[in-house]
Amino acid sequence: AQSVTQPDIHITVSEGASLELRCNYSYGATPYLFWYVQSPGQGLQLLLKYFSGDTLVQGIKGFEAEFKRSQSSFNLRKPSVHWSDAAEYFCAVVPMDTGRRALTFGSGTRLQVQP
């Protein structure tokens, strides 16, 4: 079945530490890939997206993500986490091999940042 998976429900890191959030997808063709962030009480904000080309994508707020076709992954990274990064992070896809253009979301990873 087609799906997008975020294996980590909850991650805690110390401020200043590096961060990697995992996202795997299961689609026949590589979908369009997105990472969104949701701060408490807020809607979703797009961090970055991948359609084609360079597999390392730079986003806002110092985030980047790397597309790895062989692993069907699109992991989000940040070299040094700030307390303000505490939020919920969603990986999302738009399949290329259907006419559907709405986003399909993973279940999310909640990030907690320790002082």
Add this chain to the structure above:
Amino acid sequence: ETGVTQTPRHLVMGMTNKKSLKCEQHLGHNAMYWYKQSAKKPLELMFVYNFKEQTENNSVPSRFSPECPNSSHLFLHLHTLQPEDSALYLCASSQETGLLNNEQFFGPGTRLTVL
């Protein structure tokens, strides 16, 4: 501020009430979406409108009735809801659903509680 506003931000209603959620986008987009975000479940697409026409209904119960009078406004009419309908309802917009680069912009959501 994403250019997508939602009102009200919070709503408490009884199971016999009728209420409506409103979404407005100031981005000149032609596609609008309703998503439901429940606790411990992935974001679920409910409805998609493209140029005021409904293009997707993701098997949503008829107690939820969407309306899109123009490309800038989207409503979700609620009638005889159940407690399990309590959730955050997110509206989003994009340029149009047919584009491959279909970046969606989200509103802050309406937190709905059904008593």
